[in-house]
Amino acid sequence: MNYSSRVQAMDASPIRKLYPKELEARARGLHVIHANIGQPDLPTPDAFRQGIVDYLTPRTTLAYGPSEGLPEFRRACADFYQRQGIEVLPRHILATTAGSEALLFVLLAICEVGDEILVPEPFYTNYRTFCFMAGVRLVSIPTYWETGFSLPPLSEIETFVTDRTRAILFCSPGNPTGVVYSRESIDALLELCMQKNLWLVADEVYRDFTYVGQPYSILQSHIQWEKRIVVDSLSKRYSACGSRLGLIVSYDPGLLAQILKMAQARLCPPTLDQQGAIAMIDSSDRAILDMKDTYARRIGHLCALLDAIPGVSYIKPLGSFYVMVRLPVEDSERFASYLLEEVAVDGRTLMVAPAAGFYATAGRGRSEIRLAAVLDEMQLTQVAEILRIGLEKYAQLPATNRAMVELK
Numbered sequence: 001m002n003y004s005s006r007v008q009a010m011d012a013s014p015i016r017k018l019y020p021k022e023l024e025a026r027a028r029g030l031h032v033i034h035a036n037i038g039q040p041d042l043p044t045p046d047a048f049r050q051g052i053v054d055y056l057t058p059r060t061t062l063a064y065g066p067s068e069g070l071p072e073f074r075r076a077c078a079d080f081y082q083r084q085g086i087e088v089l090p091r092h093i094l095a096t097t098a099g100s101e102a103l104l105f106v107l108l109a110i111c112e113v114g115d116e117i118l119v120p121e122p123f124y125t126n127y128r129t130f131c132f133m134a135g136v137r138l139v140s141i142p143t144y145w146e147t148g149f150s151l152p153p154l155s156e157i158e159t160f161v162t163d164r165t166r167a168i169l170f171c172s173p174g175n176p177t178g179v180v181y182s183r184e185s186i187d188a189l190l191e192l193c194m195q196k197n198l199w200l201v202a203d204e205v206y207r208d209f210t211y212v213g214q215p216y217s218i219l220q221s222h223i224q225w226e227k228r229i230v231v232d233s234l235s236k237r238y239s240a241c242g243s244r245l246g247l248i249v250s251y252d253p254g255l256l257a258q259i260l261k262m263a264q265a266r267l268c269p270p271t272l273d274q275q276g277a278i279a280m281i282d283s284s285d286r287a288i289l290d291m292k293d294t295y296a297r298r299i300g301h302l303c304a305l306l307d308a309i310p311g312v313s314y315i316k317p318l319g320s321f322y323v324m325v326r327l328p329v330e331d332s333e334r335f336a337s338y339l340l341e342e343v344a345v346d347g348r349t350l351m352v353a354p355a356a357g358f359y360a361t362a363g364r365g366r367s368e369i370r371l372a373a374v375l376d377e378m379q380l381t382q383v384a385e386i387l388r389i390g391l392e393k394y395a396q397l398p399a400t401n402r403a404m405v406e407l408k
C-alpha cells in the first residue's frame, strides 16, 4: 500500500501504546487503573449540560456556526480572561476544536515547511505529531530532573536558534513535568523572541492548575512583543475533554485572519458544545478553584505514598496534575508492560505512562514514568500499592527475564 512517508514517520502515541496489554489484562478479568493519561475524572460543571438543554428544543436545527466561534462563546472566553486580569477581547480569540487543533493551526500559520521550532524537553508527545503534520522540525531544548525541569539560562537557549528557527513553544504548567516557569523566565523568553524575531507560543491549557503563586499568562507580560500566541483549551480547566473546545488568543489581527482561512475550511467548532460552554464559562470560576484544590490534595497524597516506596523518587509538581516519577528500573516501558501482564492486587492492575516517549533525545527518561493524579485518593493509594508490589516482584526477576518482557 502507498501510505505517505509523512504518516509512516509518525509515532503512535506512547501514552496509548500499552493499550493491547490493557485489553489482555481486562480479558483476564482485571480492573485496570489508568494513571497513564490526563483524562480528568472530576465531573464537568453542570452548567454545561444545562446550557445544552436550554439551547435544544424539539425543533432545533443543529447548524454550523461562525468559523471563528460563536460570538457569545468568544465573549464568554474574553470575560473569563478579563476576570483573571488578562486583557483579552473577543476579537483576540479564535475558537478551535480544542487545544489540539489550535496547536496545528498555529504551526501551519507561522512556519514554512522545513522550519524549526524550539521546544523544552520533555514535552507533550503530540507536539511531535503536529510538527510532522505541518512539516516542521521540532528541536528540543533539554531540561533536567536535577533542576526540576526548569528552563536553562537564555544563553543556552540562544545556542539552539538557527536561520530556520521560527518559534519557541512551551507549556507551563507543564505536561509531563508539572513544572511552572517563573515570570522572570517567561519574560526572558519573550525578550529573546523579540531580539531574534521569533514567535512565542505558550500552551496554557493547565494555567489554572498552578499551585505555587498566581497563574501567569504570556499575555500579562509587560514586554510588548506582538508575536506571542496563547493556545488554550476547555478540556482540563472544566474537566470537559470531550467537549473539544479550545482557543487561539493573539493580539495580532493579521495572524488570526490567516488562521481563519483554515478555520473556514473545517467550517466551525462544535456548536452544541459551545452552547454548553457559554453557560459553563460564565458560572464556573468557583468550580475551577475547587478542582485545583482537589488536584493539589491528590498530588500531596500521591507524593506521600511515593515517599514510602524504596528506590522511588519524584519531582513534586508546581502545576498541572502530572507527577514525573523515577523508578529503580532500567527500562520503564518494559516495567509498565510487566505491570499489566504480571501484577495484580485484589483484582486490579495499573497502567502508567513510560516517560521516554516525552523526550526527543534517545535514551532520556528511560527510568521514568508519568503518573496523572486524575484519580481519587483511594485509587491513588491502590496505584502506589500496585507500584510497590510490582517493583518488588520485578526486582526479584533475573535480569535476563526482565530484558525479555515483551514491549507490545
Ligand SMILES: Cc1ncc(COP(=O)(O)O)c(C=O)c1O
Pocket (backbone or CB within 6 Å): 038, 097, 098, 099, 100, 101, 124, 171, 175, 203, 205, 232, 233, 234, 235, 241, 245, 246
Ligand atoms: C499540554 C497539552 N496541550 C494540549 C493538549 C490538547 O488537549 P485538547 O485537544 O483536549 O485541548 C493536551 C492534552 O492532553 C495537553 O496536555
